[in-house]
Amino acid sequence: MTDAPLTPHEADDALAAEYVLGVLSLSERAEVEARLKRDAAFADLVSGWEHRMAGLNDGFEAAPAPDLLPRIEARLFPRAPLPKRRSGLFGWLSGATVAAVLALASIATLAPPHQEPIARLATEDNRLVYAVTHFGDTMQITRVAGVPAVAGQVHELWIIEPDSAPVSLGLLEDKPLVITLPDPPETYVLAVTVEPEGGAPGGIPTGPVILKANVGDAA
């Protein structure tokens, strides 16, 4: 083989291949992973190599695996049992009215003053508490006790109209979440789930419901 230097594209492609092959050091791998998040073209090179090398996967012989499901599920779904039959994750049926209400909603940047409490999302021991307030067309959700979700996870707020599917209102992080939302009726329920970083994929809750309150239940 002649040893002409690699073109920049070839060098990127070779780096993607080295990453997939696994020969890089830990720090080089971390650099590649950081780049994967911001460089879609490079990420495509990596998935191209994953696909290309898949022909080698027959070289891995299956081995008996212990049943680790109980441990995995306990970690992923704390306190939330496997749903009985197909009743939807939280027993909510689908519906579109909430979506219609929220079509008007958008994220506001500033919270207006004199918020009136309309709900309180809290654990029994009050170690984690979100206060929900409302003023005019704005609803604000503020964490008043506890800490955010662990790294890699996030708390996500949902609103549920009776007999309807939950609709995401956004992610609860360090800053208060402010939503433009005209008077939510008292029959609506607010819930918080634990979701992977970035929020529930596809707008459908995946994690356990950790907090739940009716609108109007601010006590």
Added chain:
Amino acid sequence: MDDPVAALIAKCAAADRVAFRALYRDTSAKLMGVLLRMLRERTEAEDALQEVYTRVWLRAGRYDPAKGRGMTWLIAIARNLAIDRLRARPEAQSDDGLDTVQDSAPRAETRLVAQGEARRMADCFGTLEPDRADAVKGAYLNGYSYVELAARHAVPLNTMRTWLRRSLLKLKECLDA
């Protein structure tokens, strides 16, 4: 497209826990095989398996069937985790495993000649010089680092890197043809 694993991953992305159990039942033996071969220790492989399925559930929404088969995606997650753990080990520890690994390597490689997709792979590996083909396969299947490959093939690290990069690009040319 007939890819039952991909269908289960799609259901996991929609929070279907029954599908998650089916996915574990149908794919955990293969992923255990990947982790055992690369990590070479049962306890660590079992611990890694737990982590792999946790990631699978949390990342299921990012799986794109247009980019590859479900099993390929699962194996990529398992291999990436195994490689991260291998690279995080102190150097001496990974050298200890070399002897045991050598025994199991040729068996899997002869199996490559067997079927369809793997057949094409084997043909393309045939276009590489044998020791370079071995280096690529050893890295992929056993998780060897550049340092380990250089030691095994008794060449300087930089030479190994040049070899391997050229071999990979040559392999691509053949596989994509």
